[in-house]
Amino acid sequence: MKNEWTQAWLAYEKREEKGNGAYFASVAVNGFDTENVVVQSALKELKKGIKGMLDAEPMMADKATFVMKKDFALNAEGYTLTETDGVLTLAAGGENGLLYGVFEVLRRIAMEKSLQGVSVNAAPDCPLRMLNHWDNMDNSIERGYSGESFFFEDNEVVVNDRTVDYARLAASVGINGVVINNVNVKQAASYLITDRYYAKVAEMAKVFADYGIKFFMSLNYASTIEIGGMNSADPLDPEVISWWEKKIAECYANIPNLGGFLVKADSEGRPGPFTYGRTQADGANMLADIIKPYGGIIIWRCFVYNCQQDWRDYKTDRARAGYDNFIEMDGDYHENVILQIKNGPMDFQIREPISPLLGGLKKTNQMLEVQVAQEYTGHQIDVCYLMPMFKEVLDFKTYCSEKNDCVKDIISGKTLGNTNTGIAAVINTGNDKNWTGNDLAAANFYGFGRLGFDTELSSEEIAEEWIRLTFGNDPQVIEKVMGILLPSRATYEKYTSPLGIGWMVTPHVHYGCSVDGYEYSRWGTYHRADHLGIGVDRSHNGTGYALQYHEPNASMYDSMETCPEELLLFFHHVPYTYVLKSGKTLIQHIYDTHFEGVEEVEKMIAAWESLKEKIAPEVYDNVSERFGRQLTNAREWRDQVNSYFYRKSGIPDEKGRQIW
């Protein structure tokens, strides 16, 4: 366990006052129970922030310049912030709204924006805004690139000041739910729902409760067998049901702040209802019915596919699996079940189409799952600011209904009028001092939370907020770091796999290039490159995946001419000589983008180096060291991809650059 950690974007360093100081001379709280734990957290945070940034001590007073009050007309997590005649008023529908409002006040101060005349009316777009941790109890983190777990150590649950700071960071960007353990629940983690761990788990849940965050755990679907000593996990077996009834009652008796459970079943070797000839709905509903009286929910992951595919099998298509496995039971899931759906049909590649399950399901609660942990996007070595990708997902028009048919509408509840919906991220934190490995990767943690709260924020707005909060308000720092973050996803895409084909990564590790690494494997992840072309035919002539979308998306993807080019190789097998809209052939596009990608990394590094005098040495060195590795990685990708396709196609680079 490392014992040092930063405050990330909550460092509350000295700021220019900009006339804001006066509001915090006196503070009043009306209509809220000041003994409430969340209200107390809000007040504590306010004091800490004002002290740090403005060097002032807010005093409680009846007649105040900063008035916090309850407004029952507002959403329980919403708030308004207004300023009139020297009085700043934060009205909130509930404690979480109050806390989020305080964080907005502090954010504005940190950004050195005057509060005079401010008029904000805010409420979260997504009802559930969750972080999923893939932490294991042996300290490791599955797909973690920022050290080890700070939730677990040597099979014990750890609660300390870092837990509190983690909760503050999460709450500051609007997170209201956290799953603390890996979806692959094994070994000690199976026992989190037993007397062995209840006391510590409850202590941790209490820390989250203080910040308005519901506490969730990943569940071992086979708990009846693994910890119950039974022979079955059949969801229709009365003994299984009875065991869960007792177990969940026990959980709530011990952990009052429990929000529910996340379940990965029948996937990648995990047990599930399929084992007993039952449906996914049978499994999810059984648990949901039992947890319902406690107000709990069951979040059920849709990442179900055949991970034992034969690469010689051109008919089976992993991309189809989520839809094929879940679409038929649309409407069968009970009201407190949520299906959690990865943004793409494969697995968090740098470019994928949006999962057709999102909006394909029309009678089911849906939660979008994205990955902030950079499993396939650079391991927090390479800079890859993910908000542009997340925005594309949220803004994707599914045509599932006449209006409010974008992904953001589905997960906010607008489409179906439901409230058990939201967004979840596999998060990128670990016990590294700076939380996220690369300091710049904190922008993804920050941005995910902000975007879940307000899906209309732009990538630029979020980046600027994070930079100002983290590095201060020097215009040159803002400009240069914006210049690094904003194009970084496009850059990463350029030097890795082209036009949506994905994979081509070192197997298992998922960092670094291996063009054929997954080509002859069992994972359903193929590029099908030969000497004439590359890509997977997922049109009606191929696997038919394109037809899983509503029209006109289905037709758009189905045709090579109308398919968006960034996804061309995901949907079609395309000759190297095919001419893109740019006028370039496919092969020349591959060469050009790979040379460009490396050049862009070199420019990012130059931009970062120009800030050497303006960034704290520890942070500067941390990012510089990673940039060095990113450049090596980008060059390796460029050379391997270009050499691979040159050797295979025999078509030289028009510009005569070095290819091996």
Next chain:
Amino acid sequence: MKNEWTQAWLAYEKREEKGNGAYFASVAVNGFDTENVVVQSALKELKKGIKGMLDAEPMMADKATFVMKKDFALNAEGYTLTETDGVLTLAAGGENGLLYGVFEVLRRIAMEKSLQGVSVNAAPDCPLRMLNHWDNMDNSIERGYSGESFFFEDNEVVVNDRTVDYARLAASVGINGVVINNVNVKQAASYLITDRYYAKVAEMAKVFADYGIKFFMSLNYASTIEIGGMNSADPLDPEVISWWEKKIAECYANIPNLGGFLVKADSEGRPGPFTYGRTQADGANMLADIIKPYGGIIIWRCFVYNCQQDWRDYKTDRARAGYDNFIEMDGDYHENVILQIKNGPMDFQIREPISPLLGGLKKTNQMLEVQVAQEYTGHQIDVCYLMPMFKEVLDFKTYCSEKNDCVKDIISGKTLGNTNTGIAAVINTGNDKNWTGNDLAAANFYGFGRLGFDTELSSEEIAEEWIRLTFGNDPQVIEKVMGILLPSRATYEKYTSPLGIGWMVTPHVHYGCSVDGYEYSRWGTYHRADHLGIGVDRSHNGTGYALQYHEPNASMYDSMETCPEELLLFFHHVPYTYVLKSGKTLIQHIYDTHFEGVEEVEKMIAAWESLKEKIAPEVYDNVSERFGRQLTNAREWRDQVNSYFYRKSGIPDEKGRQIW
């Protein structure tokens, strides 16, 4: 630690007498000290074998029908075996000769061959016949496929009845030296030459001494630093020399049967003299001079190459490295240093040319290193009888002198008239019940020893001996198992990488196909395939490796026309359309051999299955299970290699078979 093990080819099961029984009614030993430990082992073995196979109890007598006697005219490890007028006489030059003679007697009885009129005059061809174990003290075996170590357990040295049986098996095939620990000496193994382990090590060495086997250890070249607490391992530093003088004196005081040390230096991350700007000879000679008064030798491995190569670098050639690193100091190595040279210039691939260092060195003691452990040849899952490969190596004509210029002459001492020469095998044993994982892999352990003793034995003779000793003398069993073993290396070669190019294996694991697995890596192991052809140009136009050989070999390899076709892609980059001597194009040869390889595995399996009633069930099942995996492996290789080259070349199979 597993506690059960077989007797392998020393099971001494009941045999038909064939008139041999009478010789063993009375036994005499003349001229030998019957208290000598090796003589005692010989007598014990004789009793055990005669009891088991002929159900008789040899009695000691002055006038006997089996006379063992000393003959000072014979080689100390040689013997004669003659029968006249009902008296069998084994004359030996020394205790080891006596022991080997007894094993020959027992072998003949096991093979149900009459001893009447026998007339054998035997002496080992190779002075040193060694087994190298890559056992680690944490129980693991580097490149071990037969369970864990039976020498070490949890960082302790283990000596028990299995150690004795291991020594018997080794001695029975003429082994006279064993290195017990991995050449990569790390952690606890660095401390084998300290008080921490001396007592146990000496106990183990004593077991080997009983069977005429010298005891060796791999040495950590940086011992002065790692266990001596010094700052240097510079071989010319007087303090380093002084440390080693004390250390080696200490070793011999504790381990009288110590033969010397094996050293892997300056290789794959291991420390060595290069670190101090010294030569390999400086390092080896320093140790050799110190160990000389004790009669010890230093065996110095030549596996030195740059394992951080850039795949874009077409000039550096790993194949050149052994020669380039060692040839200049030919003659500088002291008399009790032996250079241990792998059979090929790369690393134990299924097909490589012979290392040009063998015979390239003209004034240096040389030891041939082969690998019986099937690292790249099927992991003791796939059957791969290696004697045909070893025979090719031994019979290779190096042209290093006018006569006696084959590899077998160099390592027997005939070429240079030296005695510190020999052959070593990285051996394939572990604590599996049957010692070698696949029961059939024991033929390689057996065969290696026999071939080191008598380099003129044929692969067929050795196979037949091993089968008769192991499975008995049923003609059908002999025929079918011969039919499996003898072509198995050619079969493995057919379904894996073609024509000497090597590699194409799953990185790190070295089992299973990955055509590009090592193509863009740092290991110097490339095939350079593009859409027109494949192979590495090592001619004078390329890396010049071919010119490291003596003429006429250099010219033969240098030209595509005269290069032996089984090595064509090792030496040349060849178009897929190039016509081989068979009249087939290169690409068609690749397709055909890969289809044939799988068909041959299917035939092997059918042959094995025909023996179901004649083989002990445990052995039958063991081999059958592995055959199942071999077939899967062979099919996967066939399909991946064929698909890879079809996709890359675009040239279809003439026979229209299924390629993906």
